[in-house]
Amino acid sequence: MSRLREPLTVLAFLLPVLVLFGAFRFLPMLGAAGLSVTDYRPGGDVEFVGAENYAGLVEDRYFLASLRTTAIYVAIYVPLTVAVALGTALLLHSVPWGRGVFRAALFAPYVTSLVLSGVIWKWLFEPAGLLRNPSTVLPALAIVGVWKGFGYAMLILLAGIRTVPADCLEAAEVDGASVWQRFRHMLLPSLRPAIFFVVVVETIGAFQVFDLIYVMTTGGPARASYTLAYAVYQYGFTYFEVGKAAAAGLVLWAIVLLVSLTQRRAFERNP
C-alpha cells in the first residue's frame, strides 16, 4: 500500500487537470474526428458520409488557397516574433535599472484585448490603406500579431538569458570576445531550448490565427487574408457545414503536429 501511496497522491492531484484536459481537449478532438465523417445538421440530423468532407476540401480551391495564405502568414509572423522577442529580451537584460517597469510595459500588449487594439490598429493602417491592399494585408496583420504576441516569447527568452552565468560572459569579455561573439557563441547555444520552445509555440499559434483576421479583415480583401482557421469558422458557423469544418480542423491539427515534429527533429539534429 505504501508503494502505491505516492503515485496515487500524484494522480489525485493531477485528476482535476486530467478531467479538464479530457473534457475540453481530448473529447472535443474525438468528437471532431467523428463529425468529420458525417453530414451533421443544426437541426440534429446526422448521416455518415465517409471521406466526402475531406474530398470536398481537396476540391475546394479556397480551402487550398487558405493553406497557402496561412503558410505565408506563419513565414512572416514566426521569424519576426522571435527576432523582436530576442532583441527586446537582450535589451531588457542589459538595462541596469527599471527592468520590471520595461518588462511590464513590453508585456502589456499580450494582455490587451485584441478587439480594442485591433480597431486602433485598423485606424493606424487606414491612411496607408495597408488592410485594403491584398499584397500588404498579411504583412500588416503579422505586424499586429507580433505586437500582440512578442511579450510572451520575450519573457521565455529573458528567462533563458538569465540562466547563462554572468561570470562566464564577463570572462569572455575580458578575454576580448566582441558583443557579437559573446552572443553567437555563448548566449545563443544556451538559448536553443528556449528558442525551440518559442518557435514551436508561436508556429502553432500562427497556424491557428483567427481572432486577428476576424476583428480586422474578415478574410479580405478579396480573400487575401482568408486563413485556415477562418475557413474552419466559416464552414461551421456561417454555412453550417459542420462535417466539413471538423475535417478542415483536423487537417489544421495534422499540419501543426507535422510542423512541430519537424521543428523538433531539426533542433535535435543541430543541438
Add this chain to the structure above:
Amino acid sequence: MKRTAALAALSLAATLTGCGSQPGEDAVTLWMYPVIAEQAQSRAYWQRVEAGFEAEHGIKLRIELQPWATREPKLGAALMAGNGPDVVLLQPDMIPQYVEEKALLPVSDVLTGGERAYRPSAVDALTVKDQVYGLPLYQTVTTTVYNRKLFADAGITDLPDTWDEVRAAAPKLAAHGIAVLDYAGSTEETLNTTFYPLLWQAGGTVFNEEGTKSAFSSPQGVEALKFLVGLKAMGGLPPDAATKRSQLADDAVVAGRAAMAHAMVPATAREVARSIGAENTVVGAPLLGTQRVTFGQPGALSLLRKAKNPDAARKFLSYMTSRKVVEDLCVQSGYFLPWTDTSPPVVDDVDKGFAQALPAARAGDAHPKARKAMGLLSPHLQAALLGQRTPEQALSDAAEEVDALLQKR
C-alpha cells in the same frame, strides 16, 4: 491518505463546479435582439412582455437579449449543441436555410389565428413550400438618405434621384474630397443592404426563377457593379469602400465624408440627423435605375424544431404577435407595423421618408443557399472594387462558384 482523498475530491468538485443547469422544461426561451436601440426602453418593454405572457398563460418566459453581432454563429452553435432557444427572431433570407437544415417548425396555424392583414410580401418572404416558418413582428425598410449641405457646397441643388444623376454628381463632390455614395463592402456585411438593392434597381435578381442557377452575372448585374466601380474610379466611393463595415463608427454619411447612402436604415438616418442637423438630412425615395426598389423585410419569430415545449412556445408566439404587443414594439423600436390595415407610426420626417419607401421594399431573394451564395459573391465584388477584376470577370467567376454550390445536394 484520507486527507489526500478529501483534497482530491474537493479539487475535482471545484473543477466541475460551474456546470450550469438547463432551463426548466415548462419555460419558453426567446432569443431576441436589440430591435429597440435604447437600452432602458428595451428592458422595460421586454419586462412588460414577460409579465404579460406569464400572467395570461401561467408559463414562465425567459427572454435572452442577444447582440446583433455574431448572431448567426452563436445561434448555429447553440442549435448544434442542442441548447438553443425555443423561439428566435430570424430574417426571411435565413429561413429557407434553417428549413433545409430541418431546424424549424411551421407556424402557419398561429399566423392564421389572428385577424390582421399582414403585408403579403412579408408573409411570402417567410413561406417555404407553402408553409409559413416565421411570424412577422415588424417591418423594416431602407432607402436613400442625403446630406443636403454637402451637395449644396458642391453646387448641386437638385439631389440625385437616379443612377445617372448620382454619376453626374460624383466628380463635383470628389473635387471637394467628398464621396457621393457610401458603400460598405466588407465580406461580413449582408449584400441585402449593399449590392443587392443596386442589382434589383438595375432589374436583376440573385437567382433564376427556379432557384437552380445564379442570375447576378446578367447584363443587369454587370450594370450594377459597373455603376459602383465607375463611382469608385471617380472618387465617388469612400477609399475603403471595398472593405469597410457598415457600423455606425464607420458610416461615412454620419461622419460627413459621403454625401448619400442608397440603402440606409432609419436608426442610422437618425444618427445622420443628429450629426449634420435635421435641416440637412433628406430621406428620399429609393434610387431609380431601371426600377425603383429597395431592401426591406419583416423581422419574424420562428419556432425551433428542438423547442422543449412546442405547445407553450406556440402560445407565446400567439401572444407575442397579438396586435397590442406588436404595436407597442413598433412604437418603441421605430420599425413599421407588419400589417397594412393600420397606418405606420410616423413621428418625424425620418419616419415619413421611410414610410414612403415601404411599397418599394423587397425582402431579398429567398433561397436555402442565399447566405452561402452571398459569402461566395462578396469577395468577388471586393476584387472588382479593388480593380483586380473587371465587373464582368468578377461576376462571372462568382456565378461559376455559386452555380457549383447550387448543383450540390
